[in-house]
């Protein structure tokens with residue numbers, strides 16, 4: 279049984295993630311197109327659904343070119359490391375009550391700790407490429423992720439403080455009588471906003487995509503990568519978005535739990551009828567949509583503006599927010 | 615100081631939300647999509663769009679080109695080559711006339727200088743645009759039609 283699990287779970291996860299990755303790329307292109315009054319991919323398959331499949335095939339078949347003066351070992355290690363991290367991060371994520379690989383008692387800490395490792399793969403890629411663009415991109419990414427991790431961590435801490443647990447299943451259980459975003463009043467709403475900003479920054483997405491700022495750095499840290507190695511970075515970016523959005527759903531939107539309105543039994547029963555994984559994925563894609571919405575609305579920040587936003591605004595705000603939440607708990611204003 | 619800080623913050627949030635409102639409005643109004651799906655949806659081009667040089671022929675298969683080579687001289691790229699021949703008219707006088715109007719579409723930059731240079735307005739720029747081919751040699755055109763001759767009264 280255990281051996282079967284060892285074989286089956288990775289296969290399921292890999293299949294799930296490749297589908298999610300391809301779907302997210304398709305979704306991104308469609309969302310972006312509609313927001314810019316365009317149509318987006320519409321030729322390959324119905325509504326262009328097979329466009330990403332075709333793109334992936336192209337990337338697989340492409341020549342795996344690597345430049346001459348690179349650090350071979352690190353150059354090849356970086357994309358591998360980038361893609362491993364989302365797979366590790368999926369371990370404590372609860373897709374439904376029973377769909378969870380491992381309910382660690384420090385689940386939230388596990389995710390925050392491992393998600394910050396993605397900066398290492400970017401730094402390695404930048405260093406090994408032996409290219410100024412890559413190096414600048416990688417260093418920027420370092421500054422950015424380390425800064426935003428602080429307020430991201432504080433935002434998560436607000437919820438941890440409210441639910442009094444780091445365990446994913448317990449955090450979800452604490453929202454059985456109402457999601458945190460609804461019953462948590464101002465501190466949770468503020469922390470949700472901060473969390474949304476920080477996951478955009480941690481995934482290196484616009485308006486925080488200084489790592490790859492095309493107009494200045496060609497493609498940033500993956501300038502020298504092509505073919506499948508580039509595809510791995512690309513996929514890792516989207517999977518990271520997925521995982522961090524999933525964490526956002528678990529923390530703020532009640533995980534896999536259906537949407538309930540108080541005192542409306544009929545409505546609640548209908549909502550219960552929809553299976554938990556569908557609820558979970560629906561909410562995750564809602565958050566992903568918001569992140570994509572950010573991307574196609576806001577212009578890119580300069581590096582100093584980026585750091586100023588974190589250190590002058592977000593960090594003090596999240597600290598105050600944490601204290602405010604603490605006071606509310608002390609006054610018994612928020613029920614677990 | 616604190617006041618300005620908070621004012622900045624509120625201003626920033628408001629302007630960000632304004633931007634997000636616009637993109638969301640676009641997202642939910644697919645009727646406004648401006649994409650032209652090219653092969654199925656042909657674009658409407660302006661009458662004066664410069665796509666290629668053509669020699670005007672009327673119903674009697676007559677053109678107005680006297681073979682003066684003004685266009686050939688005016689062309690900055692050597693796109694046009696006028697080949698002339700000697701013709702004997704009714705009065706028995708020898709006269710220069712157009713034999714072949716060679717036009718290299720692949721070299722043309724669509725500047726329109728040839729049209730401006732032509733003293734008889736024999737050529738004009740058509741607004742056609744689907745010129746791509748798999749063989750470069752198909753872009754070498756002979757503009758005067760087979761058996762065409764000069765319109766009478768054009769010197």
Ligand code: SF4
Pocket residue numbers: 667688689690691692693694721722723724725726727728729
């Ligand atoms: S349009 Fe310009 S480039 Fe083309 S044939 Fe006329 S003069 Fe030459």
Ligand code: SF4
Pocket residue numbers: 678679680681682683684685686696731732733734735736737
């Ligand atoms: S097209 Fe016009 S400019 Fe060119 S040779 Fe003929 S008459 Fe002269």
